[in-house]
Amino acid sequence: MRENEVKKLLREASIKEGDFIEIHMGEKTYRGVLLPSHAFSQSDIIIKLESGYNMGIVIDESVSIKLIKKKSRAEREKQPIPHDSKKPTVSLIGTGGTIASYIDYATGAVHPAGTSEEIALSVPEIFDICNLNTKVIFQKFGEDIAPPDWAKIAEETAKELNSGADGVIIPHGTDTMSYTSAALSFMLKNLSGAVVLTGSQRSSDRPSSDAFQNLLASARVAISDLGEVVVVMHGTPSSGQCYIYRGTKVRKMHSSRRDAFRSINEHPLGFVNSKVHLFPGHRKKAEGTVIADTMLNANVSLIYFHPGLSKEDFTRMAEGKDGVVVAGTGLGHVSSDIIPEIKEIVEEGTIVVMTTQCIWGRVNMNVYATGRKLMEAGVISGEDMLPEVALAKLMWVLAHFEGDEIKKMMRKNIAGEISDRTLYETYPAVDDQQNF
């Protein structure tokens, strides 16, 4: 239906934004609050369902709309972006991603679009939690976020916190969110507030989008005591409970589920329902000035070892690089014929760090002969660091240290990326009573 037809229909039913309405579509009935329409939305109207999820609806002749309850004048006269000086202030730094995307129903594809204000307007409940300063620094899909973008996000984050923001929310594409969260963890020092990356697995005008609950949970975390870079996303597919993941211990483990993110080798830092629940072991806010130490040397390869990877392949991928992160098999292995190649590049000055493609668990090059040969060749153990985290860390460390200091820093825990002890029980269990 064309925009002016939709407007006419709503006018005839005396329905304004904020009113509680009922929509009949065939045999289905939906009840919810009419939201402001998005410039980039191709749905005709968007309602917020009682579940908290938003739903975009395309209106045709079969759809009827009924007013259930008017929004009161007092409610309506509220400013669209309220400000309450008694509340903490959170800066929202937009970078793009599905959380800022609207489906193009013409092609069925999703394009990055919208502003942080549009996001904020879809989630009026956020103003019950905090004031919001919004700023869009770029509009990129997760897969297009590159190392220079990490530096830009870190600088803007420090600027906001040093200008008085109590915390920062960074809506971000989920595809590379954990790469960015790792990089920010190394770049940002002395955090005076929580830095919360969040996103959504379903765009915000689609039924059952997770954008709104993730944003609300992120706002709660942003004003908490936390002084870390974290990812806040759905913890289970259905419930509104979100988990708080340490920026260096999180990974997207499913291509489409709302609870795609998982804490790896460590418990989450906490969870969020109507309140923030923090577990012991998180870092609290610091006093003083936040430092964004953003220098990077992005001349680093991530090589995923596999049967059939020849020594020539390896050398071609490692050649000319200042650092190489290997995602080896098991406890941190590659085939024997590659070890002399590694020895050679290490002797030429390349830093080689071993991680495991198993994702969960720890590298231990002391157990098998292959591991011991790799250590003799000068390979540094990545301990229980994720390959992606080791990549971001190596880029940062290479730009800040020289010689043996680089190796020392790669082995040292800087931002929670290396745990002393890998928590065995953080590996997701399979229910052995389950008979499928």
Next chain:
Amino acid sequence: MRENEVKKLLREASIKEGDFIEIHMGEKTYRGVLLPSHAFSQSDIIIKLESGYNMGIVIDESVSIKLIKKKSRAEREKQPIPHDSKKPTVSLIGTGGTIASYIDYATGAVHPAGTSEEIALSVPEIFDICNLNTKVIFQKFGEDIAPPDWAKIAEETAKELNSGADGVIIPHGTDTMSYTSAALSFMLKNLSGAVVLTGSQRSSDRPSSDAFQNLLASARVAISDLGEVVVVMHGTPSSGQCYIYRGTKVRKMHSSRRDAFRSINEHPLGFVNSKVHLFPGHRKKAEGTVIADTMLNANVSLIYFHPGLSKEDFTRMAEGKDGVVVAGTGLGHVSSDIIPEIKEIVEEGTIVVMTTQCIWGRVNMNVYATGRKLMEAGVISGEDMLPEVALAKLMWVLAHFEGDEIKKMMRKNIAGEISDRTLYETYPAVDDQQNF
């Protein structure tokens, strides 16, 4: 203690192999059956605990050994490798790995060692299940198993099944077991028996080795109705229950846990305790001759996309390859600047298949603009195939088909590697009631 001293000690206590003994070490007491010593073991003696696990013990002055119960003459006079013509016969094809390894206590490292007979002798219970033909075709660590080895294993497997074996067990290093299981799934046709890959995460003379229970469970599966290539490994860290994983839907997801293997995007095919329990959906044994169709084109790269991977890096890794499997982000993405490079290599004839580095979930290049551009560039969707499985499949398909047939076969399910529908619930859940 030196070997002859240990022998003297046992002789003085009238203890022979097979006797039930009690060992006191400081405040701890262990009871179990004395096993034959392994040539490669550096433990002084090995006992089988009542839990079913074997334990290697180094004997010094503080250790005392007591005989509890003699093995009866009848038991002792049994052949070391019994044969019962009423029982099915299983061929055990040794390839190496931890399951055939013994710790070198002098250096603390593990070397591949032992023969399949040694393995069999440590697990006499296996002869209650089946007769065993053992054969060692090579002794390699998992990380050294290369595509030509897959062909050798497939040929030996077909030979054994075609010579009358009811099933085959392939002890294998766990590091690359799922690469081999995938390759065998494509190579072996018309299976007249189950082909069971198994291994262990702890070497067989270490306390709590999983080798024995995995071998026993594998023997039960090998004589079952199953006509598929499967991996049989511990399903939970503690219990002796093993899961049966489809060869194309399994991955090592933890570097050290005994339940390191996980079924991805699909339920396991069944589980094993004292019996084999198969779920619906498995393939049964076929009649007739097993075919090993082992031709491969191993000129394939697996490229793991990450922020900072430049188009030059990509081209360098893809150059001269007949096939490229990309482990993209999320639903199957790479950064926009790499897409023209992909288009170019596709036009030059390289087959490019997209998978997701999330591990769980399915590639869907219809959702976002990036995915649509990748499809326009000629990238084939790997659907819910694991990157490693797509790699083995592409090597096999490239050697068997030409032109558009290659693309068609990569999209088609050949050996259970592509599911019509990804089972959402096979993603391991996080208990949201858990407060850590």
